[in-house]
Amino acid sequence: MASNKISKNTIIIGAGPIGIACALECRKNNIDYLVIEKGALTNSIFNYPLNMHFFSTSEKLELDNIPFISKNPKPDRNEALEYYRRVATSNELEINLFETVIDIQKEAENFSVKTNKASYISSHVIIATGFYDIPALLKVPGEELPKVTHYYKEAHPYVMQKVAVVGASNSAVDAALEIYRKGGDVTMIVRGKEIGERVKYWVRPDIINRIEEGSIKAFFSSEILKIEPLQITIKTPDGIKKIKNDAVVALTGYRPNFDFLKSSGIEISEENKIPKYNPQTMESNVSGLYLAGVICGGTETHKWFIENSRIHAKMIIEDLKK
Template identity: 45%
Template sequence: MKTDSAFDVVVIGAGPVGLACALEVQRRGLTVCVVDKGALVNSLIGYPTNMEFFSTPELLEIGGYPMTTLHYKPLREDALDYYRRVAFAEKLTLRLYERVTGLEGEQGSYEVVTEKGRIGARSVIVATGFYDIPNYLRVPGEDLPHVTHYYKEPYAHADQDVVVIGAKNSSAKAALQLLRAGARPVLVVRSEEISQSVKYWIRPDLVNRIKEGRIGCLFNTTVQRITPTTVEVLTPDGPRTLPAQHVYALTGYHPDFRFLTALGITCQSDAAQTPTHNADTLETNRPGLYLAGTVCGGLNTSRWFIENGRYHAQLIAARLAGEAAPSLPEVLQPVQL
């Protein structure tokens, strides 16, 4: 397959951090292409409708462009519009809906292999995040059509029994929205309480709705089987069967480790399966191949987010341009949630 174009840098992933990497590289006079298997900021498109970010606008900004919003904290729609406008304003070269399948060659003469061709690159940056691969329950019935690992909006579930599996932010918000849209939500939680990491303005609301009995909740409980109409669980008091017209298994997500392996990136043997990279330069075990953003943390998906991951762009771009490492704020340290 012939290489149909060549750039100084190819960025894999068109999310906020990938776009930040591309514009920082381009501003240093290097040619760059952003390639993604899906849409521009594809993960944000998959977020719940009208989702409110936990961060204020200035923490989500890239490239010095101000993010404007009518709200104290931006909504999903604000961010989608913002990152599109930044990408267009910078005239970034985008190759969307083009899945990368491998990486051949070496630093200075890489070829990014995609389903549509090959893209030449002296260096490559991987900013693929973690939102594409759910943490599966691995129980019978998980593949049924009424079971999903992504929550969008509650309105289709009015007057329906809905089981929500999990007890962190996404599960908490889903259960509250489902209740207020007329559904009958029940939370299934492995631990003994709602996670303390749930945001401080969400957790009391959920806890109080559980106390009122308006949201059902089973603690220290695991899912054993899902049928077309029920969820079978094991509680401390024994087995129970819950009615369910829909099931949201909001059990988190993880990076695509098979994809990282296909690129030649090894992972550490720690609990997080951290992809091998130099913490100071973000270069992986393959010279000229870099990581940026959430993917750096492996299974520890709360280690990096847009707020601090966007600064990876400056570190990598400076290195590729032969500049001294920039002085960065303390926010570059991992986010503690």
């Protein structure tokens, strides 16, 4: 092995809940591992809206039977950050934060992993990078304007502003309701005919009622055509409309980094961009390279989440021990 490369049995890319779960399994099985994360610990959860509540109950977010105690029926962002932080620190997990993996290449029986800080060599690599880093763009003129964002943190900047919220998913609905209740003038632009069916069951009636009473305006079967500093142009079933606008919160979804997967040698289907892997072991078409978590779903990001992909960690470690 090259002397200038750090040697590890297993490199885990991504320090979200599933990456942490993989690290816990490695630790229990005395496997020499390292987690590499380009941002903060559980970076995606850190970037969630400040007041976000999970769809799942706390026990379904637990890792390795470590209790997750929440004061709410559905835990919030801060509780999740505290839980996963405690799991990582109390178990003294080997995690390098704010280090970006640039390249993974299979070299004979090992992997060469290059980051912006170091080079590594390992027998196995687990990719658990999620999907939250690359937003699905509107691809319309004006999307690059400062008033446009694809992430929502809190309502305060939108008080007394005319805000267009694009989308009808959980994140879009939460943002629309919170901005409205904090004093923003909210208009929703929805490509579909109604609010998404997968919106949290205790929130969906709320947004529908606010729209029906006129507190929140909504254009269904509609899309933005152009964004300008003082207005947006939208296409609706009733024709083209221009409406005054101060800010656009485009919450139209996110996607995994498919280019990164392809450059690592992973095959991706044309339909839904699902990477090739063995569902029994989570090993990709590249021997020794595993996938874990939501990244396994391609563009179908609603199919995998923490509670149903925690098991990936055990499946992977059991296989790579063989």
